[in-house]
Amino acid sequence: MRKREYLQSVGEDISFKFYQTPTDFVVDEISSTEFKGKGNYLILHVKKVELTTWDMIAIFAEYMAVPAQKIGYAGLKDKHATTTQYISVDASYETLLKKFYHKQIKILSTTRHSHSIRMGDLAGNRFSINLHFVDNIDAGKIEKVARRIAKDGLPNYFGYQRFGRDADSIKQAQEMIQGELFIEDSKLKNFLISIYQSVFFNDWLRDRVNLTLENNETKFKILEGDVYLSDAGNLSTPKIMPTKEYESKKLVPTGLLCGRDIFRARSDAREIEKKYDDEFLQEKGYRREALIYPKDIECTYVKKQTLLNLSFSLPKGSYATVFLESIAGKNYSAKDVKAKDAKAKAKK
Template identity: 65%
Template sequence: MQREYLEDKETLYFKFEQNKEDFIVDEIGLNFKGKGNFLILRVKKVELTTWDMIAEFAKFLDIDAQKIGYAGLKDKHATTTQYISIEAKYEKALKKFKHPQITIIGSTHHTHSIRMGDLKGNSFTINLFGVSQIEAGQIEKRARKIVKNGLPNYFGYQRFGRDEDSLEQAKAMIAGELHINDAKLKNFLISIYQSQFFNDWLKERVLFSRENNNGEFALLEGDVYMDTKGKFFTPKTKQEKDFKAQKVVPTGLLCGRDVFRARSDARKIEEKYDDQFLYEKGYRREAVVFPKDIKLDYKNNFDILNISFSLPKGSYATVFLEAIANRNYKAKKIK
């Protein structure tokens, strides 16, 4: 499943490794009240999934893991920080918590538990290897242009499993060829199925933009937009001015029930990637996101370029790197 990008530039072959030293992720949380019945912990974990980390806290406190709130899942092969919530009555007990791969680095209080999606985004610091001085300049130029024009908001290779085995399971389940009893696994596979349709739709829109709009994402009549408050709307005219000002973004369909569909020209493309018989709830996802806070530090003697940036929640750092390199990555190619 090839991902295409807005500029078809020369391919760059820098490397990166998802490990604890070279791939750092920090969750950008919401504004917590500083008071309330829930304890908010800022936690650093190393080479652990979010679920593994939560399981360690649940085991230590002898509680059900479902009583621990979190906003999003973070990479295993990285050093990551994120926020979790636990009832405040466990605050004293947590002072004795120790784990070789988990560190509590801050705490506050809030009025309710953290729920999935309760974050603004994530910031990333990643080392790129095998970068010449000339390539470092090319990478910076491309990154700055993506910041201005936007990044196609594909689901990254991580979404689909190693060798896309999760995607094949999802297709088999939807086709009725595979029966899944576990409700969480079933929902996960449905989300994989929806994600594939979204990526295929976005690829077509990107190729259309490359051919018809000089490498900037082309808006179409009937697009469904999202504003800065997360509200969806379908205006009578294309929102060129507000899109360039990053006040609104066009969205793509995650097929299912009870969701806005595009209209007019936008719908002609969207309907190719819409399974209207899927009963699960649908949603819409930003077609384009805008990376921010770009910083680059080139270590000339070692051919290493350190790049840091932030992305909105649900967006993939590896997709940003793919857009810069103009090539696709796969899980088996990343160490």
């Protein structure tokens, strides 16, 4: 997989560190559902620390003595962080859950709803991330470029987390698609297919970003034949390039996650897209927004700690680390953001 390229950054003269720890990396899920306050399902707003979503689900399942599949959730949250999210269980467990205790999980509130939470039932996530070793001048530059990215758009790459440590899952995915590796487990097979699609998407997006940079532009260059997603959720390829609608964010250009039964680009846009397309892949294809727009950016600088807290909201399926990469103008890996103790931080 090639390097992720970006349109805007603070430049090579500025650097900062961030760590995926419970105090430095906080994620709050933004639900897309307005819970009714009545119904046969209990909605739990939960906070977890240093646990994956699956770990948390397993703990609740064991406590209630139910299969994990009986617990609904909207999305997966980082392990090395403090995160909040919504889960659903049958309302008959309400009394039992009043006595629930776990040192890494806290039930913040409960309500009722008419149906279980399903995967994807979220609008996005709110992030609060501490950037370390930032002086007050650089803090201003970071905030300025963050707001410029929010205005012009952030390339919507899949982050390094998608591909596993040392990108080992990419190799597995390629071997499976080429018939060199047999995978029996259906969940693992579907996961590896999504990895295969994601690599193509990221490489396509890199080419499109580089095309923009070659034209000395900082706003993603649109091409004849691009496929757009409207704010109503519809895909289309307008006959006339929709510059006005694009600039007003009513239409967002998309990239291909290759597979069957999916709308493909045309004309100039297709010339680049077809290099990252596997038309023989039998799994369902999708289109993913090429750009996203971070919202509600807030910056708080703590001079004594040379710390800048950056808070922002992103739509579902996008990565906070991609936003940080764009600001820094560099790629990160799991190794770069590994939790460090206070002494290790001080030596950096």
